[in-house]
Amino acid sequence: MRTERSLAELFVVDPERAEALAWGRRGALKGASLAALGAALGAAMPFGSRMPGGLLPAALAQPAGDAPVLRMDGKAPLLLLGERPLVAETPETLLDDDVTPADKMFVRNNGGIPERFAADPGTWRFKLDGEVNTPLDLSLGDLEARFEAVTLRLQMECGGNGRSAFVPETRGNQWNNGAISNCEWTGVRLRDMIRAASPKDTARFTGHFGADPHLSGATDRAAISRGMPVAKAMEEHTILATRMNGQPIPQLHGYPLRLIVPGWPGSLSQKWLTRVTLLAEPHRGQGMGGTSYRLPVRPIVPGSQNDGATFADMTSMPVRSVLTNLAHGARLPAGTRRIELRGHAWAGDEEARAVHVSVDFGATWQEVALQPPPNRYSWQRWSGAAELPSDGYFEVWHRATDAQGRMQPHVAANWNPQGYGANAIGRAAILVG
Numbered sequence: 001m002r003t004e005r006s007l008a009e010l011f012v013v014d015p016e017r018a019e020a021l022a023w024g025r026r027g028a029l030k031g032a033s034l035a036a037l038g039a040a041l042g043a044a045m046p047f048g049s050r051m052p053g054g055l056l057p058a059a060l061a062q063p064a065g066d067a068p069v070l071r072m073d074g075k076a077p078l079l080l081l082g083e084r085p086l087v088a089e090t091p092e093t094l095l096d097d098d099v100t101p102a103d104k105m106f107v108r109n110n111g112g113i114p115e116r117f118a119a120d121p122g123t124w125r126f127k128l129d130g131e132v133n134t135p136l137d138l139s140l141g142d143l144e145a146r147f148e149a150v151t152l153r154l155q156m157e158c159g160g161n162g163r164s165a166f167v168p169e170t171r172g173n174q175w176n177n178g179a180i181s182n183c184e185w186t187g188v189r190l191r192d193m194i195r196a197a198s199p200k201d202t203a204r205f206t207g208h209f210g211a212d213p214h215l216s217g218a219t220d221r222a223a224i225s226r227g228m229p230v231a232k233a234m235e236e237h238t239i240l241a242t243r244m245n246g247q248p249i250p251q252l253h254g255y256p257l258r259l260i261v262p263g264w265p266g267s268l269s270q271k272w273l274t275r276v277t278l279l280a281e282p283h284r285g286q287g288m289g290g291t292s293y294r295l296p297v298r299p300i301v302p303g304s305q306n307d308g309a310t311f312a313d314m315t316s317m318p319v320r321s322v323l324t325n326l327a328h329g330a331r332l333p334a335g336t337r338r339i340e341l342r343g344h345a346w347a348g349d350e351e352a353r354a355v356h357v358s359v360d361f362g363a364t365w366q367e368v369a370l371q372p373p374p375n376r377y378s379w380q381r382w383s384g385a386a387e388l389p390s391d392g393y394f395e396v397w398h399r400a401t402d403a404q405g406r407m408q409p410h411v412a413a414n415w416n417p418q419g420y421g422a423n424a425i426g427r428a429a430i431l432v433g
Ligand SMILES: Nc1nc2c(c(=O)[nH]1)N[C@H]1C(S)=C(S)[C@@H](COP(=O)(O)O)O[C@H]1N2
Pocket: 105, 106, 107, 108, 109, 110, 111, 157, 158, 159, 181, 209, 210, 211, 212, 223, 224, 252, 253, 254, 265, 266, 267, 268, 269, 270, 271, 272, 273
């Protein structure tokens, strides 16, 4: 079969270039993808004639399951991306629940974990200060007694989710699509607290502070300290959470108090929250300015140097989908002619409006069922099925569209030095027979 031959040539002649040409997965070939390629070469590609020129099969381009695994009490076997600070991503097939259980929640730390507070939430204080007439200094009891509690399912996604798709490679954790969670959070609205503090007219931005130590041990440096425009802080879904999935927040995820800023980069959702300050100018904390959580307003040359001075802060995360019932690299029994497909879709501040799937390299797409979110900022369940004409190598492509009509693009777009906002179409390679 012609496609198989050109595939083999592509691999033998120049695998690195082949990868770069294709869908943007870079890096050396790993064991599992070699095995998958071998399988793919041995298999018929029923839709091989529809494969766009220059496209590399996902079996080759995306390593499957060869990352080190997190082994930690209370956590599922997540993919370990870094140990110091601790960073781990959730494989898409572990994201099947509508509400993400604590053990399956991805981990992104920038500093250490403040163990010292785990034993004594009674001494925890939260301060709201800065451009306000009446600063607040509250215990957790005060906070829960004074302000109304709300419970919401909220997506929380790392600004760098999908980063590994950028070509050339960008700085930072090489996330696939698993830096996303959708937990049920209980807490009080930040806006109620801001109102109680009587903000001044000059209060236009926030700055967030947590108790986690800087990795260097320096006490005058924050592991991360980001901020946002007050308009986002005043949204009714921006909350200070004390409970997650009906339980105290796990220590690793911010116990006893954490900010949740749904739809925007996860870095705004400060864990181990001790203070929010209101500011007249954008906050200048760790993770603000330059190329941090900022995107080019006009595209820059991929791989070029840039200080980010003309970039804009990331706000809403872009539309994305995950496939949760079928793993990339799955092998299905010979004779399988119909596959059930399901997952979640979300779109930052927007709702997802549609999800489409394709099993013939994007030549044809079919729309699948998409549920409305149970509340704004929750991800949405999608489900459907696809028919396969025969045994062989297939790719399941899934592509979400947001309420503005924006779709996941074919490749990670708007390259930026720290690799934010990559939301390319999802592709899972499967082998039938
Ligand atoms: N105090 C503190 N808050 C933090 C971080 C951190 O390192 N320290 N990391 C942020 C980033 S970059 C992300 S993506 C999310 C990750 O939350 P999780 O580890 O609970 O999944 O927390 C955010 N809040």
